[in-house]
Amino acid sequence: MAVPQSTRLALFSAQPYDRRFFEEARAGLAQHGRASVDIVYHDTALDIGTAVLAQGCDAVCVFVNDVLDAAVLHKLHDAGVRAVLLRCAGFNNVDLGTLAGLGMFAARVPAYSPEAVAEHALAMILTLNRHTHRAWNRVREGNFALDGLLGFNLHGKTAGIVGTGKIGLATARILRGFGCRVLGHDPYPAPAFEELGSMVPLDDLLAESDIVSLHCPLMPATHHLINHATLGRMKQGAMLVNTSRGGLIDTTAVIGALKSRRLGALAIDVYEQESALFFRDHSSEIIADDVFGRLTTFPNVLITGHQGFFTIEALREIAAITFDNLECWRAGQPCAHLLPAA
Ligand code: NAI
Numbered sequence: 001m002a003v004p005q006s007t008r009l010a011l012f013s014a015q016p017y018d019r020r021f022f023e024e025a026r027a028g029l030a031q032h033g034r035a036s037v038d039i040v041y042h043d044t045a046l047d048i049g050t051a052v053l054a055q056g057c058d059a060v061c062v063f064v065n066d067v068l069d070a071a072v073l074h075k076l077h078d079a080g081v082r083a084v085l086l087r088c089a090g091f092n093n094v095d096l097g098t099l100a101g102l103g104m105f106a107a108r109v110p111a112y113s114p115e116a117v118a119e120h121a122l123a124m125i126l127t128l129n130r131h132t133h134r135a136w137n138r139v140r141e142g143n144f145a146l147d148g149l150l151g152f153n154l155h156g157k158t159a160g161i162v163g164t165g166k167i168g169l170a171t172a173r174i175l176r177g178f179g180c181r182v183l184g185h186d187p188y189p190a191p192a193f194e195e196l197g198s199m200v201p202l203d204d205l206l207a208e209s210d211i212v213s214l215h216c217p218l219m220p221a222t223h224h225l226i227n228h229a230t231l232g233r234m235k236q237g238a239m240l241v242n243t244s245r246g247g248l249i250d251t252t253a254v255i256g257a258l259k260s261r262r263l264g265a266l267a268i269d270v271y272e273q274e275s276a277l278f279f280r281d282h283s284s285e286i287i288a289d290d291v292f293g294r295l296t297t298f299p300n301v302l303i304t305g306h307q308g309f310f311t312i313e314a315l316r317e318i319a320a321i322t323f324d325n326l327e328c329w330r331a332g333q334p335c336a337h338l339l340p341a342a
Helices: 016-027 070-078 096-102 114-130 132-140 166-177 191-195 202-208 228-232 251-259 290-295 312-331
Strands: 007-011 037-041 059-062 083-086 105-107 158-162 181-185 211-214 238-242 263-268 301-303
Touching (some): 007 312, 016 037, 070 096, 105 312, 114 132, 114 166, 158 166, 158 202, 166 181, 181 202, 228 251
Parallel strands (some): 007 037, 059 083, 083 105, 158 181, 158 211, 238 263
C-alpha cells in the first residue's frame, strides 16, 4: 500500500477542544522526528452526505457518532482515503467486514484514561444519590428544605460491574474505596478483579446489586443487555448507570421500569439515539425525540451528554495515540491498536 510521507487528515465532528489538543500534539510532531500532518477540520459528522469532504485526504479521524458503514467506507476509499483513525475506544459504528475488504488501515484509542470515565460514573452515582444537582437549584432560589433530597450511604452497599475491562476495573477500585461490596460479570474476567470483588453470573449480579454499572462494549451480543426481562431480575429500587454505549439499554423498557418504580434511579452518559442530539447545542430548537423528552421528566434520572472521557488528560492522550497510530500506518510499523478483524 502506497503511504504518503506527509499526510493529509480530514478530522470529522471537530469541536473546539479537538482542535486545541490535536494542534498541541501536531506542534510536537517535528520534535519527535515525525513527518508532518495537515489536518482539515470539519465541524460536521461523517456520513454518506459528508464523506466527499475527505476528497484528497489520505486518512480520516472520526469520533463515536460518525458513520462508517459500508456505503461511507466505499465512498471514502473512492476519495483516496486509506486509513481510518478512531479517536475513541468503541468501534460499534464501523463496518469491519467492508473495512477489511477494502484493505484499509483502521486503528482506535483503546485506553486513554479509564479513570476519566470511571470518575464520571462515580460523579453521576453521587449526584443522583444525594441529589446535589437539585439541591443547588433549590439553594439558589432560597429553598433550603431537605425533603426530596434523601440519599443512601454507598458504604456497605453492593455494586455490580458489568464488564470488568479497563473502565470497569477503575470503577470497581473507586467503589471499593467507598466501602462497597463489588460484584463483577464478564465472559473474560480480568485477574485484577479478584482482589476487588467476586465474579458472578449476570442474573446474580442483577439480583444482588444496589447499583449496576455498565462497562461492556456494544456488540450484537450486548445490544439491549438491559431489557424488560433483565430489568425484572434487578433488585427492587436499584440504580442503573450507563457510561458505556446507549444501545446496551432498551430505553423504552427502562422508562417502563422507572414508571413502575422497579428501577429506583437511572444515570446515563450515553443514549441509544444520541447521534441526533449529543455534542451539539440544541437549546434553541424543538427536540423531536419523545423518548429522550420523557427521560428528562423523571426526578430520579440524571443525563449527561457523553462526557465521561472529557478530561484534559484524556484529550491529550487521545491526540497523542491517534498520531502514534497514524505514524504506524505511515511508517509501515506494526500497530497495537488495530481494529479487530470482522
Ligand atoms: P475494555 O475492552 O477494556 O473492557 C470491556 C470489557 O467488557 C471486557 O473485559 C470484555 O470482556 C467485557 N465484555 C464483553 N462482552 C461482555 C458481556 N456480554 N457482558 C459483560 N462484559 C462483557 O473496554 P473499556 O476501555 O473498559 O471500555 C468499555 C466501554 O466504555 C467501551 O466499549 C466504550 O463503549 C465505553 N466508553 C465510554 C466513554 C464515555 O465517554 N462515556 C469513553 C470510553 C469508553
